[in-house]
Amino acid sequence: MQIVTRLIAMTRARQLQRQFQQIERSIASLPARTRSRLAIMTLREIGQASKCEFPHLYSTAPDQRYAPWGQGTEIGFSRAQSENPEVALRGIALWLAVAYHETKETPHTSLQPQHRQLLRVLRELRDAGSEPADATTQWMRSGAAA
Incomplete structure (x- = not known):
């Protein structure tokens, strides 16, 4: 059974890596x-x-509760490919959220690198969100405005 579990985890890791x-x-x-x-x-x-109740199954239908993984990453990935920028943005956010929870405390060593990569991207996004939006705001926060 452990071999099957490892095989499933390795397959999932490859799939997440391609999507990532x-x-x-x-x-x-x-x-x-x-x-x-x-x-x-x-x-x-x-x-x-x-x-x-199960964060890694976010956006997954309740009848698929016992699947090895949820449909959230698939839904998010397909939306991220959309021509509509708003739909694509929401798809990326959904994919990142579900993949984060899916890899968060995984015991499988094949999924741990994906979690570290996700954390890096989330940190970069957080830092991008905290930077001033434009040069005027930056100038107002500097000592030159005093």
Whole structure:
């Protein structure tokens, strides 16, 4: 049984890695202001997911509760591919939130690198969200405005 579990975890790790690479490219192509919006959306999605009984199954139908993993990353990934920028942004936030909870406290060593990569991206988004939005705001916060 342990071999089957490891095989499932390795398959899931590969799938998440492929999706993560595309999500990361999408995030990198976003302007700074949109990244700060994405940071807020992602934080909100992570919070909503953590309120669920099973956060890693966020956005998954209740009848699929006993599946090895939920449908949240698939839904988020398909939305992230959308031509509509708002839908794509929400899809990225959903994918990040569900993947975060899915890999958060995993005992499987094949999924732990994905969690570290997710934490890095979430930290970058958090830092992008806390930076001043424009040069005027930056100037007002500096000593030159005094």
